[in-house]
Amino acid sequence: MARDRHEENLAHPMRRLLVILLIIFLLGLILLWRIDNPRAERIRAAVVDRIVPNMEWAMAPVTGLGRMVDDFQSYARLYEQNEQLRRELQQMRAWREAAIQLEQENARLLDLNRVQPDPSLTWISGIVLADSGSPFRRSVLLNVGARDGVEDGWAAMDGLGLVGRIAGLGERTARVLLVTDTNSRVPVVIQPSGQQALLSGDNSTAPLIEFIETPEDIAAGDRIVTSGADGLYPAGLLVGQIVIDPDRAFRARLAADFGRLSFLRVMRNPDVVPLNDSDTLIGPPLPDPVTPELNAPDPTVSDPTPEAAETSADNTGTDGT
Amino acid sequence: MTDPLTARIWLFRSYYLTLCLFVMIWKILPLGIDDGAIPVPNLIMALTFAWVLRQPNTVPLGAIAFIFLTNDFLTHAPVGLGALIMVLASERLRRLQPEISNMTFLGEFGMVTGTIALCTLAERVILGVLLAEQAPFLQVALHAIVTIACYPVVVVISKYLLGLDRLNAADPDNV
Numbered sequence: 001m002a003r004d005r006h007e008e009n010l011a012h013p014m015r016r017l018l019v020i021l022l023i024i025f026l027l028g029l030i031l032l033w034r035i036d037n038p039r040a041e042r043i044r045a046a047v048v049d050r051i052v053p054n055m056e057w058a059m060a061p062v063t064g065l066g067r068m069v070d071d072f073q074s075y076a077r078l079y080e081q082n083e084q085l086r087r088e089l090q091q092m093r094a095w096r097e098a099a100i101q102l103e104q105e106n107a108r109l110l111d112l113n114r115v116q117p118d119p120s121l122t123w124i125s126g127i128v129l130a131d132s133g134s135p136f137r138r139s140v141l142l143n144v145g146a147r148d149g150v151e152d153g154w155a156a157m158d159g160l161g162l163v164g165r166i167a168g169l170g171e172r173t174a175r176v177l178l179v180t181d182t183n184s185r186v187p188v189v190i191q192p193s194g195q196q197a198l199l200s201g202d203n204s205t206a207p208l209i210e211f212i213e214t215p216e217d218i219a220a221g222d223r224i225v226t227s228g229a230d231g232l233y234p235a236g237l238l239v240g241q242i243v244i245d246p247d248r249a250f251r252a253r254l255a256a257d258f259g260r261l262s263f264l265r266v267m268r269n270p271d272v273v274p275l276n277d278s279d280t281l282i283g284p285p286l287p288d289p290v291t292p293e294l295n296a297p298d299p300t301v302s303d304p305t306p307e308a309a310e311t312s313a314d315n316t317g318t319d320g321t
Numbered sequence: 322m323t324d325p326l327t328a329r330i331w332l333f334r335s336y337y338l339t340l341c342l343f344v345m346i347w348k349i350l351p352l353g354i355d356d357g358a359i360p361v362p363n364l365i366m367a368l369t370f371a372w373v374l375r376q377p378n379t380v381p382l383g384a385i386a387f388i389f390l391t392n393d394f395l396t397h398a399p400v401g402l403g404a405l406i407m408v409l410a411s412e413r414l415r416r417l418q419p420e421i422s423n424m425t426f427l428g429e430f431g432m433v434t435g436t437i438a439l440c441t442l443a444e445r446v447i448l449g450v451l452l453a454e455q456a457p458f459l460q461v462a463l464h465a466i467v468t469i470a471c472y473p474v475v476v477v478i479s480k481y482l483l484g485l486d487r488l489n490a491a492d493p494d495n496v
Contacts, residue, residue, distance in 0.1 A: 015382075022386055022408055029390075029401030034451045040400050047394040055346060063350050130349035134396040135361060135464070136456035141349075175397070182454065203456070 041168050049170030052129050052141055059130070070260075121234060123157075123265040124148055129173065131261075138181035138201065139164070140261055145172045155226075155233045155267045161255025162186070162226060162239045163264055176264065179239070179254065180207055187229040188239055188252075193217040196227055199239060199252055206243060209250040220244050224252050234269055333379035336483060337372060341365045341388045349395055360463040362471040365392065366440070369407065370433050371476045373414045374421055375485050385411050402447060406440050426476075434469050441465040 033040040074081065126142035144150050146169050156163045156176045164184065168175035177184055184201035188209070195217065201207045212218060222242040228235025240254040344364045365388060372380045389404035414421070414436060421429050441461060448455050455461075479485040 019382065019408070019412060022382065023405065026386070026390075026401040026405035026408065030399060030405065030447070030451070033400040033402075034453060044394050044397075044400060047391075051391070051395065052349075059346055059350060062347065066350060130395075132349070132397045134348075134398060135460065137397040139397055182456075203460075 045168045045170040045173070045175065048141065048168075048175070049145065049173050053143065053172050056129065121267060123267050124150060126150075126156075126174070126264050126266060128261050128264060136182075136203065138178040138184075138203065139167070140176050140178065140264075142174045142176060142264060142266070143172070144266065145170045145174050147171050149268075150174045150266050151269075153232050154269050155237060156264045157237060157267065158256040158261060158264055160238065160257070162233070162237045163256045163258075163261065165232065166266060174266070176266075178258070180205060180258065186233060186239070187227045188224050189227040189235075190218055190242065191223040191225060193222065196229065197224075197250075199224065204251075205258060206245070206251040206253055209242065209252055212250060215250070218242060218250065231271055232269075234267055237267070330376075330378050333372075333376060333483075333485065334381065334384065337368070337380055338384060338388070340368060344368075345388075345392055345395060360460070360467040363464065363468045364471065364475065365389075366407065366437065367433075367468055367472045367475040368479070369411060370414060370436060371472065371479055372485065373411050374418055374429060374433070375479065377415050377418055379485070380411070382408065382411070399448065399453065402444060406443055406447075409443075410436050410440050426473075430472065433472050437465055437469050437472075 029040075124144055126144035126148075128140045129143050130141040132139045140163075142150075142156070150166060150169060152166050152169050154166045156165060162179060164176045164178040164181070166174050167177035178201070179186055179199060180201045180203065182201055182203050184199075184207070186199040188197055188199045189195065190197055190209070190212070193214075195213055197212045198210045199207050200210050209224070220242050224239040224242060226233040226235055226237040226239060238255050240252040240256075243251050243253045245251050348361075369380060369385060369388075385407055386404055389407045390401065392398070393400050393403045414432070417432065421432055424432075441464075445455060445458070445461070
């Protein structure tokens with residue numbers, strides 16, 4: 001009896017229509033996500049914006065509980081950690097001496113050169129509300145958004161090192177794509193050899209370093225900082241150190257503590273152009289393709305006048321900014 | 322006004338939504354980033370299949386679509402893909418439910434194993450057709466296996482903790 005009813009219920013034409021409509025709707029969503037990704041991501045940001053901050057009351061106790069469990073686990077390794085900390089402290093003392101000396105020297109040099117520190121590098125602090133919840137996607141959600149002046153593409157750091165960049169912005173939340181995500185590529189410079197390379201995430205905790213010109217010049221322990229070559233990340237943010245994995249590939253041990261991301265700094269970067277259309281790129285504004293043609297030296301004129309040369313130089317100067 | 326049967330169905334519907342939301346919130350909590358080395362089971366998937374096969378009425382289509390669409394949005398996954406696959410899979414299981422309810426648990430487990438494997442494969446095929454980026458196959462396969470492995474646990478918890486029994490032919494009105 002119940003089974004008859006059950007089957008009858010399932011075969012109901014209205015229900016069947018509903019299922020088909022739902023499937024079409026979901027297929028449409030997938031196509032939208034694939035074809036017009038920025039728009040889909042904006043929809044996602046809006047949905048997340050509605051849901052996550054409202055769930056904070058529910059999340060706070062659970063987060064607290066989880067952190068307590070974490071803390072308890074670290075409590076169990078107390079002795080080991082204590083030893084380690086002592087060793088580190090010993091090293092730090094030496095470093096502190098060196099740092100103080102360097103600071104004094106730096107102050108003297110800055111005074112000699114009358115250098116102003118870059119005023120554009122201010123930041124907005126945010127608290128991590130949630131992570132991506134999926135082992136295949138590396139991102140976290142911050143409690144600051146467009147309302148607080150955050151913009152797409154800005155870099156995010158914890159106190160020490162680069163964490164990622166803003167990818168997806170809601171009114172009250174912003175998603176930070178971590179440098180460990182497979183979609184993340186960061187142009188970096190390896191110090192002290194000064195080689196340019198690309199830090200590309202591969203879902204592991206230590207991202208790969210790719211496109212190194214002369215690997216012989218690089219040793220484990222070299223510092224990695226952002227190069228700023230893409231105009232997206234400010235130059236000189238600490239990323240981490242080089243490590244060499246068993247396959248002889250270079251990887252980065254990240255300076256930021258990815259195990260516990262709680263407060264992040266979103267670095268203000270006025271040069272980032274927001275991504276509004278699907279066919280534009282994030283980065284510094286490209287030079288106008290028409291301008292160089294206008295100012296190109298006319299082939300009929302044998303020797304360009306000094307004025308013409310000057311204006312073209314001026315123009316290239318403004319294009320570059 | 323409400324007869325106990327309807328009340329019970331609605332009670333289990335609310336259980337389903339609460340449990341799914343709880344699992345989703347737990348997953349997105351910033352409790353440290355796992356590096357994917359330890360595969361985590363897709364609990365809401367296992368829960369949905371278990372309940373569809375026991376009490377189809379407690380897991381309405383709308384709830385499945387809502388939960389998995391929200392999950393897609395929150396976990397930064399392809400929007401709508403998870404929801405689409407789960408709607409199709411749950412509809413298939415719903416249709417097969419009368420036959421499966423006469424099977425032993427082993428038979429049911431086999432059906433669910435097949436369904437989860439198919440879901441994983443379907444996701445990869447669709448992403449492949451769309452030329453979208455995919456997670457490494459080994460990791461995805463491990464997650465599917467862990468999800469399958471936790472299915473009996475989900476069933477035991479649903480049965481003994483929540484009292485969700487199989488809809489069986491012997492007492493038809495025991496919904």
